[in-house]
Amino acid sequence: MRIVRLANFVTPVSGGLRTTLDELGAGYLAAGHEPVLVVPGESAGDERTRAGRRITVPGPLVPGMGGYRVITGRRRLRRLLDALEPDRLEVSDRTTLRWTGSWARAAGVPSAMVSHESLAGLLRLYRLPARTLADRLNRASAEAFDTVICTTAWAAAEFQRLAVPNLVRVPLGVDLRSFTPGNFDDGLRAGLARPGELLLVHCGRLSPEKRPDRSILALAELRRRGVPAVLAVAGTGPLLGSLRARAAGLPVRFLGHLADRDALAKLLATADVAFAPGPVETFGLAALEALASGTPVVVSRDSALPEVIGPAGAAVDDDPGAYADAVMSLLGRERRESARARAEHYTWPAAVRGFLRAHRLIDTSASPR
Incomplete structure (x- = not known):
């Protein structure tokens, strides 16, 4: 199965998200799937990595964010998605890329949004009306995608209070061989x-x-x-x-x-x-x-x-x-x-299995919810 994965706010010096994308991609590849990661960059690119194919789409810098870029060209990204013909869509951005959930639904492609941040928490940090705005945006994300994946109960809480029916919780992992x-x-x-x-x-x-x-x-x-x-x-x-x-x-x-x-x-x-x-x-x-x-x-x-x-x-x-x-x-x-x-309670093989269950690509009977 071709799993097309979209992410913004990824740079060569970004940490947790970049590591997560790499480890999950490598796990998908090892499980016999075809992962394709699409990220923003200074210029266009297409390469093969240990985590599968990586396509770079030109995207502008976000002012004041220290090098983060975003994909803003919807028409170009839509054409790319059409050409890639994914079997699954996995999106690691609940704001600027939320519209791709609608694309997936129209194309008949099962989709998942991965919540890598607390929207209510970020809004509080910037002194914005956190609860009301976060609830509205989170409800929109849950409605746009077939599945919402959260990595902890804490992250899932802002969706659970909305009684979101398509919520799945999957912990991430750590490289226990490299870090010892x-x-x-x-x-x-x-x-x-x-x-x-x-x-x-x-x-x-x-x-x-x-x-x-x-x-x-x-x-x-x-x-x-x-x-x-x-x-x-x-x-x-x-x-x-x-x-x-x-x-x-x-x-x-x-x-x-x-x-x-x-x-x-x-x-x-x-x-x-x-x-x-x-x-x-x-x-x-x-x-x-x-x-x-x-x-x-x-x-x-x-x-x-x-x-x-x-x-x-x-x-x-x-x-x-x-x-x-x-x-x-x-x-x-x-x-x-x-x-x-x-x-040692957290491994990448377990995280990969959890994500594949969320994508309905392996047995879902033991999927944590």
Whole structure:
């Protein structure tokens, strides 16, 4: 079956969504299907990857978003969809690409929309009328597609309150071979922290919804208490300049985007504690990669991450003191063992099977709803 997948807001330096698209595509391919991913870019392209065929459609930059692009040419995309003749349509954008659900219905193609973000949460972040507007847009998405896929109960809640009948919940996974405690690197640690210092890490896009400032404020609070700690920040984005200014005088190492998975895996395994402070995370793949690396995580109580990390981390309120207390509570060998054990509940093969069930491409009798 040809599974055509559409996504906006994907760049070479974007994290969780890009990883998810790659891993699911590779899984579809291994299961004997033909995945085709369509994403925006600076210029047109068509290539074969480990995750199947990848078609790049020229799309404009979104101002102030640090390199994100969107597909805006409906006529061109409609022609491409007609030419591709998909057996299934999977859309990872519930706003600018919602119209493709209508295209799929008219073409007789079963369709699924994957909810990668909390719409109500994002609207709250930008001080917009969250509940009313989110309910209207979410209802429109549910009506436009045959299936709505959410990765956590937290993400599904905004659809469940609308009594959406076509909702499916499928957790994502983590690469348990690439991310492992065995990646601990003495040389890397020596380069980032002095003996006796705690090494903290923040991995993620430096954008408002990720709230990277909370990690810097937590470091400042720990230093104020006399705790010797340093923070490594892996990622880039529109807030980089302001974060550098906020971190002035603090031991913060800005590492930029780590395109090399091995480098990221070493960093996560070498850290003592990781931060994932985004309040609107619907799954939190970076946090799960930290857990797989044996590193406990401090997360925002407002996000889906408490559901994902379980007892392998700490969920706190938006307060530097709470983050600092959580860091100190998560130190110790038993915490690292607990982190790895928790991550082992989430695998990409299980996620692929779940998505294929949602697409009605394998037995649906055990599909979680």
